[in-house]
Amino acid sequence: MKPIIALSLTVLLSVTNVFGAYYAVVSSSKTAADPEWAEVIDELLQKHDGFALAYQQDPAELRAALAERRPEYTCFVATPEEASREFVSKVHSLTRTLDADPYGDTIWGILTGFDAANALRIARHSEPLSVHNVASGTEFAMEMVDRGIWFSELEAGLYVEKESGDKPRRQSGPADSTAAIVGCLNEQRTDLFITSGHATERDWMLGFRYNNGFFKCRPGQLFAIDTQKQTTDIVSSNPKIYMPIGNCLMGHIDSRDAMALAWMNSAGVMQMLGYTVPTWYGYAGWGCLDYFLEQPGRYSFAEAVFANHQALLHRLYTHFPEANEATAADATLAPNAAGQRAGLTSQDARGLVFDRDVLAFYGDPAWQARMAPAPLPFEQSLTYVRDGDAPVRYTFIIAPNQGAGSFQTVNDNGSQRGGRPFFARLPIRIDAVEILAGNEYQPIVTENFILVPRPGKESPAESIKILFQGNVLERL
Template sequence: MMNLKGLSPCMYAIVCSKKTKEQWHKAVRCLHDKYNVIWPGKVRVIKYDDSVEQALPELQRLRPSYCCFVAIHSECSRSFVRSVHSVTRKIDPSNPFTDTLWGILTGQEEDDVVFAVQQVQDSLCVSRVLGGTGVNLKKFESGVWYSEGEQGVAYRKKLGSAEACKESCAPDATGDIVAELSSDRDEKNDKGVDMVITSGHATEHDWNIGYNFRSGQLIPMDGNICGLTVNGDVIPVQCRKKPKIYSACGNCLMGHISEKNCMALAWMHSANVIQMTGYIVETWFGYAGWGVHKYFINNPGMMTFAESFFANQQSLITKLHKDYPEFCDKSVGEANSVYKKCFNTKATARKEMTRECSGLLYDQDSLAFYGDPAYEARIAIKKEEWDYDISIMELDPAGLSPGWSKWELKVKTVCHGSFECPIPDDKTTSFGRPPVFVFPCSMRDFKVLEGEAVINCRFILVSVFGNYTPGKEFKVVFAVQL
């Protein structure tokens, strides 16, 4: 762990409109009080009139380590999410990366936000998972996933088992999935879930459980998540107040808050989802959504869910600027035009290059992270399942100016694999993304002294690409100043 005395002057910023501050005063106060106990005097509230960009000057002055955008659901438009992405990359204009760990805290009503903030435990140990798509269950203590490609098939890993077993389930798995979501969390008896993962066809108003076969759906009804079977039966999800996290990694539009009665808000309101990633657009590329798993699941326990979202965004930005520097400032609209045009060319090599470039641009601001960015939801640590190990140690700062500290970061692989995926929405390649170490707070200045790495005020990414074998070690020496 990287221990830094005192940490940065502003550890946590709460950014909200004046309207949200007035209408959701209790939620903002709860959030402020929670973190002011942890970081006394280092929590700030930043208010703006009608545009999140108006908060940028104050964010640049404070340079917060964490930034929580509290917003009434009617404010959480597609353009709002994209503005948050953009603003958080401009806090330090000297580089193109995200300068703070951020999240958008919202809900159908203020009590949803208060529930997310006022957890009895300050962290969530994610040990049992529910999937509507393939999940590497070896990385979890237990869980089940229902196949979206094979009707009537599920894979289950029981508590204490080493491997998952294939089993039969109902052709329409709606009832099974609703039952899993509704079960009280009981670790001893292996009931309930801590994390939900979905892919497949979806909109703001439904998720189709089967991808290439007819099955049921989950839908929002009066703001609550319900199962809708192929026979037309409606089965409400009935959850107790136990928090969950949710990765809608492969769904179109699941993260788009189009109105009060939508999927994202229903997950928060009735399924107790306190952190969530989801696309605000139709997804076709997949780097942003699926890549979160490379950090969160592949090395179980190394990163929190919020850190994994942050790390994958920096991997995306690094790849965009490294491979396509001439296009990195293009808009999403231009990315769409490039993508459509690429299918009209007969040059395969150019087609693939253009598709990847436009896909990275398309994904860059299209995945939302909802929830408190400082809340620690992480998988139960299973070092025996890690793809690589990261260690960090402080070195003698001799030769550096006063106020600087010197560090050595080592990455050592423990299995065969690749730091790059053959396709952007790859589900199986280990590790599939370059190693990232997230700093415990924001740094005022930073520099790489030895080795190949990308660094900014909030992270360091080791520039490792291609295949690797077990026991391969990479070292970077860097200096930072608080």
């Protein structure tokens, strides 16, 4: 196993400006000393040519070490007992406090599993996933996928199906859709699974407004139970990603008998997101569809989750300037003039702060899972010029593809949908940023990304061009 870098050491590491070329593996010293979990750490180090850091009690101990190394990706290897709601919150806070701005500084994931063997399978998987087949327990933008099916959680028997090259077809089936949904997984044909509706750490209710079956778990094993009390184990080994964008508690690992661990162990889930609390506002979860599924091929799953979280932070800190890292979810904050024009209230401030630290992302954050390419509502390009020691010059262009509707919401099912900013990662990190052109679009440029607010519904869909520059930010 590669040695853990002690915090007292200064280590010079070769750096390339390619995403994924600078990867941190973080764990507790206890987990790093466990032979089975050490194998997981070592697998990630070899896979990504990464470096390892260990903490004694709290991952915040590593803030200075991470700040000076500035990893593109940070993977927190944690046992199920460590991967608690509180741990997820600490990871959120740590990864956006590595520099002075309030935004995220590294794309992170928590790699855990039902046991070390499960975690090792996830760590070892390297083949990229192109998402062609999507199954869902709630409506999604079917026109953005190659093949898919969604089962209504609101109307018994309704489902919509799309084959490759065809238009979506609205159909009627049994009121109890349990067997059909199980088939989507057990027949090994689903690359992305999406759910919403009522859930706990132990179950997911397939019907939101009507009587239907359940998905439940026993330790490490997902199973379904229909309305006739017939049970079927979920045995699905093909690699997939899971988006419980509207479910309460699906990301909360409170014991080994947790749904999240069962999804990883018995359903082939390599990456997933999930709320660790009962959700009510929904910005952190539902918005991941806006970036991932509705901009097919543009972002990896981990990038989409990261982008949506930066959008959340931007909405909070732009419209509620009194908010800061210490703001509690029950604080009463009034929107500024821009927030009032956007129709936001103090309830939105509470919702944004509530969502800020409660969405988990599980899996190797550098693993590449992307939607299969499809026509995009708008084009987006980021180019740069680097000439010796001169500042790096970037050009970010957004161009509409679908006329007046290019920047409008693709699908509004769920909560807090639409209006997400344009977003791109910077292949070369910079500081001392200077906006050369396009300041009227109010871009946010941090060391590692650019975010541009999306024009309002009343604004015409016109091309946007931002020119900016900054000094190369060196790493250890």
